[in-house]
Amino acid sequence: MSDYAILASGLTRKFGDFTAVEGLNLKVPKGSIYGFLGPNGCGKSTTLRMLTGLLSSTFGEVEVLGLSIPRQAELLRRRIGYMTQKFSLYDDLSVFENLQFIGEIYGIPARQRRIRIQEQMVTYGLDQRSRQRAGEMSGGQRQRLALAAATMHAPDLLFLDEPTSAVDPENRREFWEQLFDLCDQGTTILVTTHYMDEAERCHALAIMESGVVRADGPPERLMQEMGVNVVEVEASQLRQLKERLLKCAEVRSAAQLGVRLRVLVRKEVADPIAWMTSRFPELRPEQLNLARPSLEDVFVTSTGGEGRQ
Numbered sequence: 001m002s003d004y005a006i007l008a009s010g011l012t013r014k015f016g017d018f019t020a021v022e023g024l025n026l027k028v029p030k031g032s033i034y035g036f037l038g039p040n041g042c043g044k045s046t047t048l049r050m051l052t053g054l055l056s057s058t059f060g061e062v063e064v065l066g067l068s069i070p071r072q073a074e075l076l077r078r079r080i081g082y083m084t085q086k087f088s089l090y091d092d093l094s095v096f097e098n099l100q101f102i103g104e105i106y107g108i109p110a111r112q113r114r115i116r117i118q119e120q121m122v123t124y125g126l127d128q129r130s131r132q133r134a135g136e137m138s139g140g141q142r143q144r145l146a147l148a149a150a151t152m153h154a155p156d157l158l159f160l161d162e163p164t165s166a167v168d169p170e171n172r173r174e175f176w177e178q179l180f181d182l183c184d185q186g187t188t189i190l191v192t193t194h195y196m197d198e199a200e201r202c203h204a205l206a207i208m209e210s211g212v213v214r215a216d217g218p219p220e221r222l223m224q225e226m227g228v229n230v231v232e233v234e235a236s237q238l239r240q241l242k243e244r245l246l247k248c249a250e251v252r253s254a255a256q257l258g259v260r261l262r263v264l265v266r267k268e269v270a271d272p273i274a275w276m277t278s279r280f281p282e283l284r285p286e287q288l289n290l291a292r293p294s295l296e297d298v299f300v301t302s303t304g305g306e307g308r309q
């Protein structure tokens with residue numbers, strides 16, 4: 001038995017002349033949360049659809065839970081959950097009826113289904129709303145119902161396509177707690193997102209751009225291996241300073257954060273603070289600080305040409 005829930009190699013999908021996903025290699029360990037991070041249109045949903053067997057690939061091999069996809073996609077269907085961006089709920093049905101309907105689709109026997117619906121409503125804080133129609137619920141409640149529906153049949157593997165786009169930060173945090181609970185129970189989760197903080201919660205992730213994986217691995221490792229040091233500058237005239245910094249070959253990117261400028265200096269510069277003060281004599285060392293890299297820094301350095309903002 002493989003330790004991996006998903007194995008893909010050379011996965012490619014073309015739509016006519018356009019290549020939406022190109023040469024994607026993926027290894028997702030069982031029981032982990034794996035993220036796909038990238039902007040709109042970079043190929044995240046297309047990849048998910050190929051991994052679930054909903055869309056065939058143009059080239060490449062995919063094995064999910066030991067099954068060859070798309071050939072054995074029908075066998076896979078009962079073992080995975082899939083929460084799409086639009087949540088796929090029936091607005092005219094109540095919470096209970098939505099879960100009842102999904103339970104029937106998965107062929108859960110009536111008695112067991114009733115028990116499971118009750119269990120799911122309690123887990124996802126919906127037991128006081130069982131009669132409320134999905135169309136009348138808030139974004140956060142709809143999201144919880146969608147997760148309850150996607151996990152009705154206790155899948156081994158859960159695919160989530162931008163699950164938190166429509167909810168506020170508090171609901172997002174709560175949602176991630178629920179994902180870690182599922183993970184703790186042995187569920188493998190593959191989630192797409194364009195939020196950095198969300199990606200940072202994953203055990204490992206792939207950064208995608210224009211259909212290609214630009215970097216992958218655990219967030220901490222990606223941050224360590226970024227090839228730049230991060231210097232934060234607190235000074236006046238930040239807009240002009242930024243323009244001058246961006247003209248230096250040693251600078252990978254510079255972006256303003258309130259009263260500070262976050263500058264990514266290539267690792268070839270051994271002492272970035274000494275380099276900056278000698279190159280820009282108006283800066284004093286006490287105005288400069290070495291900062292901890294963030295996933296956003298990784299994103300900037302691994303995508304978008306020079307990633308200059």
Ligand SMILES: Nc1ncnc2c1ncn2[C@@H]1O[C@H](COP(=O)(O)OP(=O)(O)OP(=O)(O)O)[C@@H](O)[C@H]1O
Nearest residue numbers: 015018020038039040041042043044045046047162
């Ligand atoms: N059926 C299709 N026919 C033609 N082009 C498609 C089709 N499906 C997707 N694409 C294109 O492939 C690219 C990747 O789309 P995809 O939906 O996978 O991106 P994404 O990263 O999930 O973005 P989003 O977050 O906006 O959904 C886009 O340029 C999209 O227009």
